[in-house]
Amino acid sequence: MSVQFAYGRRADRWVYVGDLDGESDRGLKCGCTCWDCGLPLQAHLGNQKAWHFQHAIEDRNCNPQPMTLLHAFIRDELALRRSLTIPALREPFTFDEAGIHWSHPLDVEAHDLKFTHGASEVRLDGVQPDVLFELEDGQRFAVEVRYSHAVDEEKLKLIRRCCSLAAELDVSDLPASGISVAKVTQVLSEARRWRWLVNGRIDAMQRIATNNARWAYTDWTVRRTKGFEVPKAANPATAKLKEAARKLPLAKAELERLSTQGISQAAARNWLGQQDKVFRVAVACAALRLDPLDLPVFFSQFTHAGPSDPAIKHHPYSWQVVLFMKFGIGKARFTSQEAARWAAIAMPDRMDSAVTTLSINRFSWTAAAIHRYFLRLEAQGLLDSDDSRKLEARVFHSKFRTVRDLHLFLGAC
């Protein structure tokens, strides 16, 4: 029996037999050749059988496989596109944490991608994705068109090495009789066919999910305070602190205005939350009578010990001096949980921790990070606490009644 298939080649483009004209494209008039052997094809566009191509002269050595052709057709049609929307997906995610097996599906938003270039079967370093696109920002996006087996770990590792994004399109359930060019667009819009292979946003979502699970089962403790008495200076945020210095006169004027108004603590906190991060630092420096260009190391120090430690991701200069303005001077007693709640409103852009659960001992992620900072300040002589309690249970109080006391201390150290 002669070989029948659904795709031919014309002017270097794919032609689906179902897209031909039933009258004018009959037989050899279709002008198509075989993708495998390059010989002319006849289009059989009758009423008795499903439309199909056959070699005009039968060749036993050429036997195009319908699924292979379909795969190559979709691959090459995809490569012609200069934009693509990967629909919103729900990606399964399971992991083991705290002795529990978690299933935590991730909702990944739709990605609208624009390409400057696209090609199929481009050879990269040790790997050849089905389709490779170049994104407008110069990054690479690979698509694997799946019709038999999924991408294996080894190939995935190689793709990950050279592409910042990669996804798999599953076409394994499409009919061997083929689909039209128009149908490709529909296939691409079907969320169930897509799966992300490489995507930094999903990596981040996975980290957050595992961190949340781990944190909810952590009885947070400070392992040791050895070394806390020596401030660990962060890289200086020179440009930002210069900007804060320029804004200092305005910050002083604003503080005077607010104090004349007799603004409440809650209103002051809300007002601070609406300010820009650098202006907030200027305000704190104005209140503490500090020079942003000569910011003491206590207010710009690294506080965390390791990657899985609670940490505030933003530069220390942008939150430590502001926190000290609120808690470092006066008579109040306060916990790090209270400080974290204040900071969440007074500097919301600094405290945007993705870990939203509480530890077993009721620390939010940021409260734990702040607690460790407070313990450092205590070891460095800038705060006091009830040191009869264990480290995690400390309630802090300021060491300085007035800003002048702080300056006496800074002058002495």
Ligand SMILES: [Zn+2]
């Ligand atoms: Zn052929």
